[in-house]
Amino acid sequence: xxxxxxxxxxxxxxxxxxxxxxxxxxxxxxxxxxxxxxxxxxxxxxxxxxxxxxxxxxxxxxxxxxxxxxxxxxxxxxxxxxxxxxxxxxxxxxxxxxxxxxxxxxxxxxxxxxxxxxxxxxxxxxxxxxxxxxxxxxxxxxxxxxxxxxxxxxxxxxxxxxxxxxxxxxxxxxxxxxxxxxxxxxxxxxxxxxxxxxxxxxxxxxxxxxxxxxxxxxxxxxxxxxxxxxxxxxxxxxxxxxxxxxxxxxxxxxxxxxxxxxxxxxxxxxxxxxxxxxxxxxxxxxxxxxxxxxxxxxxxxxxxxxxxxxxxxxxxxxxxxxxxxxxxxxxxxxxxxxxxxxxxxxxx
Amino acid sequence: xxxxxxxxxxxxxxxxxxxxxxxxxxxxxxxxxxxxxxxxxxxxxxxxxxxxxxxxxxxxxxxxxxxxxxxxxxxxxxxxxxxxxxxxxxxxxxxxxxxxxxxxxxxxxxxxxxxxxxxxxxxxxxxxxxxxxxxxxxxxxxxxxxxxxxxxxxxxxxxxxxxxxxxxxxxxxxxxxxxxxxxxxxxxxxxxxxxxxxxxxxxxxxxxxxxxxxxxxxxxxxxxxxxxxxxxxxxxxxxxxxxxxxxxxxxxxxxxxxxxxxxxxxxxxxxxxxxxxxxxxxxxxxxxxxxxxxxxxxxxxxxxxxxxxxxxxxxxxxxxxxxxxxxxxxxxxxxxxxxxxxxxxxxx
Numbered sequence: 214x215x216x217x218x219x220x221x222x223x224x225x226x227x228x229x230x231x232x233x234x235x236x237x238x239x240x241x242x243x244x245x246x247x248x249x250x251x252x253x254x255x256x257x258x259x260x261x262x263x264x265x266x267x268x269x270x271x272x273x274x275x276x277x278x279x280x281x282x283x284x285x286x287x288x289x290x291x292x293x294x295x296x297x298x299x300x301x302x303x304x305x306x307x308x309x310x311x312x313x314x315x316x317x318x319x320x321x322x323x324x325x326x327x328x329x330x331x332x333x334x335x336x337x338x339x340x341x342x343x344x345x346x347x348x349x350x351x352x353x354x355x356x357x358x359x360x361x362x363x364x365x366x367x368x369x370x371x372x373x374x375x376x377x378x379x380x381x382x383x384x385x386x387x388x389x390x391x392x393x394x395x396x397x398x399x400x401x402x403x404x405x406x407x408x409x410x411x412x413x414x415x416x417x418x419x420x421x422x423x424x425x426x427x428x429x430x431x432x433x434x435x436x437x438x439x440x441x442x443x444x445x446x447x448x449x450x451x452x453x454x455x456x457x458x459x460x461x462x463x464x465x466x467x468x469x470x471x472x473x474x475x476x477x478x479x480x481x482x483x484x485x486x487x488x489x490x491x492x493x494x495x496x497x498x499x500x501x502x503x504x505x506x507x508x509x510x511x512x513x514x515x516x517x518x519x520x521x522x523x524x525x526x527x528x529x530x531x532x533x534x535x536x537x538x539x540x541x542x543x544x545x546x547x548x549x550x551x552x553x554x555x556x557x558x559x560x561x
Numbered sequence: 562x563x564x565x566x567x568x569x570x571x572x573x574x575x576x577x578x579x580x581x582x583x584x585x586x587x588x589x590x591x592x593x594x595x596x597x598x599x600x601x602x603x604x605x606x607x608x609x610x611x612x613x614x615x616x617x618x619x620x621x622x623x624x625x626x627x628x629x630x631x632x633x634x635x636x637x638x639x640x641x642x643x644x645x646x647x648x649x650x651x652x653x654x655x656x657x658x659x660x661x662x663x664x665x666x667x668x669x670x671x672x673x674x675x676x677x678x679x680x681x682x683x684x685x686x687x688x689x690x691x692x693x694x695x696x697x698x699x700x701x702x703x704x705x706x707x708x709x710x711x712x713x714x715x716x717x718x719x720x721x722x723x724x725x726x727x728x729x730x731x732x733x734x735x736x737x738x739x740x741x742x743x744x745x746x747x748x749x750x751x752x753x754x755x756x757x758x759x760x761x762x763x764x765x766x767x768x769x770x771x772x773x774x775x776x777x778x779x780x781x782x783x784x785x786x787x788x789x790x791x792x793x794x795x796x797x798x799x800x801x802x803x804x805x806x807x808x809x810x811x812x813x814x815x816x817x818x819x820x821x822x823x824x825x826x827x828x829x830x831x832x833x834x835x836x837x838x839x840x841x842x843x844x845x846x847x848x849x850x851x852x853x854x855x856x857x858x859x860x861x862x863x864x865x866x867x868x869x870x871x872x873x874x875x876x877x878x879x880x881x882x883x884x885x886x887x888x889x890x891x892x893x894x895x896x897x898x899x900x901x902x903x904x905x906x907x908x909x
Binding site: 287326 | 638
């Protein structure tokens with residue numbers, strides 16, 4: 214590839230290559246006006262920095278590692294797009310590693326990302342991670358760590374989450390407002406905070422509306438289509454007059470929906486349904502699935518902003534203050550998405 | 562983290578740390594039996610090699626970079642899982658980069674992966690890549706390159722694809738066998754070989770069955786839900802008595818399906834539909850979508866095997882022979898998946 218070099222830019226502006234190089238690397242000895250001119254000229258000449266050389270100089274790679282449980286879950290893909298958008302605008306590239314929900318792969322992911330000298334790691338914790346040693350190791354290595362969605366407060370890392378309790382409360386209250394009275398909940402693994410938060414939101418919404426909380430209408434699942442089918446079958450078999458389900462996430466809701474369809478049960482007439490997560494398939498199933506949106510694109514953008522702040526702290530040598538001050542935690546509002554599965558009178 | 566070291570293994574076996582180290586790094590001076598014993602002991606003691614140190618010794622990172630157009634497309638996610646499965650079994654970790662279907666990001670992806678010193682790159686080319694310079698650069702750097710699904714023969718890289726022509730032929734013939742007579746096709750961007758192959762398969766299936774090829778029943782789309790909706794509307798507006806559509810991929814089929822539902826057109830009775838790609842949503846839409854499965858998990862496994870072969874060639878210094886011999890091309894058979902959308906009598 215024949216490329217524009219800093220010599221071409223220097224020639225164009227009648228200045229020295231070293232001035233160009235300093236300007237492109239934001240050296241303090243160059244004025245803001247000169248930097249602007251040189252950067253614009255570089256852009257006009259379609260100049261791309263030799264990243265490796267640049268990284269050797271700066272000690273940075275301008276790469277962020279993102280560790281997600283699974284790219285099969287549309288929510289994580291949408292967060293990644295949110296991160297990408299702002300990361301690229303700030304000159305960062307991102308590399309993805311998926312843990313496939315296991316602690317073993319997550320440990321390998323952390324090692325792989327550290328090995329490739331990423332400037333920082335943005336992570337969401339796998340369902341089956343038995344301990345957090347690998348994340349403590351990231352912190353020990355002083356590599357900025359930001360958590361999103363599935364976080365652990367004890368890691369003391371900045372994080373961005375959606376208000377899961379509130380989302381569950383909204384979902385349950387929506388079913389109540391639609392006239393459903395025997396509302397069941399299919400929950401997820403309780404050692405993960407967000408799933409416990411959703412359970413609490415469900416319970417409190419019932420209580421606040423003076424409705425009984427019936428243990429027989431709560432089923433603990435494993436966040437999968439299969440688990441949703443199985444849980445729906447179990448709930449129905451208890452003959453409690455269940456007329457609606459709030460499912461902990463959309464894959465679980467989809468499994469329940471499939472089971473009811475197979476059994477000839479009409480939705481939303483006989484049983485109403487709402488999920489959580491606004492997965493990509495949710496608008497396209499029949500009936501289309503009501504759900505809670507977690508603003509994943511914004512979550513990604515906020516996570517990247519937290520990473521930039523952590524980088525700035527690291528550069529200023531002030532990251533130790535994290536030990537005395539609480540790390541920043543951004544809590545996004547959930548958004549109720551009403552579709553056919555939860556509305557008694559279905560609109561066209 | 563308190564970790565097992567080579568000293569622990571040496572103590573356990575009453576041998577020297579240097580013998581352990583040599584055995585774990587497959588040094589030729591150590592016998593196969595000793596290597597086996599040491600590796601088993603290492604595993605029993607839950608030993609994990611310090612990858613970075615190991616990589617500095619071997620000149621390898623044991624990381625493969627995977628470049629995909631988008632992780633939002635379930636097909637690519639499934640290929641990645643196929644690669645992962647065999648990669649992990651062979652001691653490799655993988656890092657993902659998504660090009661979001663643009664050439665610009667794809668170039669950045671190649672640079673980022675080369676910068677992190679991956680041992681090789683397994684790639685599927687973005688829809689909007691204007692040229693292949695960045696892939697030629699990978700070859701020039703002698704980094705093994707394997708292509709899958711969206712490939713370019715002129716790159717001279719080993720590749721694995723599905724027989725797209727055959728898949729399209731099967732899809733169209735299936736509609737003919739179901740009794741449909743005015744079969745339309747929504748195609749994709751024609752500069753990408755696989756979409757042109759699918760068009761040819763459609764045309765030839767009609768011809769082989771003595772059916773007329775009507776240009777008015779062919780619509781060129783952009784492989785998206787929106788494009789599918791628009792194309793379905795255009796095809797219907799031509800009043801050609803269209804009674805079935807073979808869509809170039811499942812997102813396009815989904816858009817068409819949504820449009821017909823909205824217009825109150827019955828599927829598969831009034832219009833039959835088959836897609837291509839077996840996306841994750843396809844079994845769950847109503848009617849469930851018939852499609853062509855591309856064996857993505859196997860595609861991933863084969864791609865990794867081609868990468869290992871390229872690594873072996875590189876180690877033996879015989880990769881130049883690629884210039885005189887044709888690079889290996891593995892062609893997988895497509896699999897017809899019949900669901901509700903294409904079967905006149907829908908089964909329960």
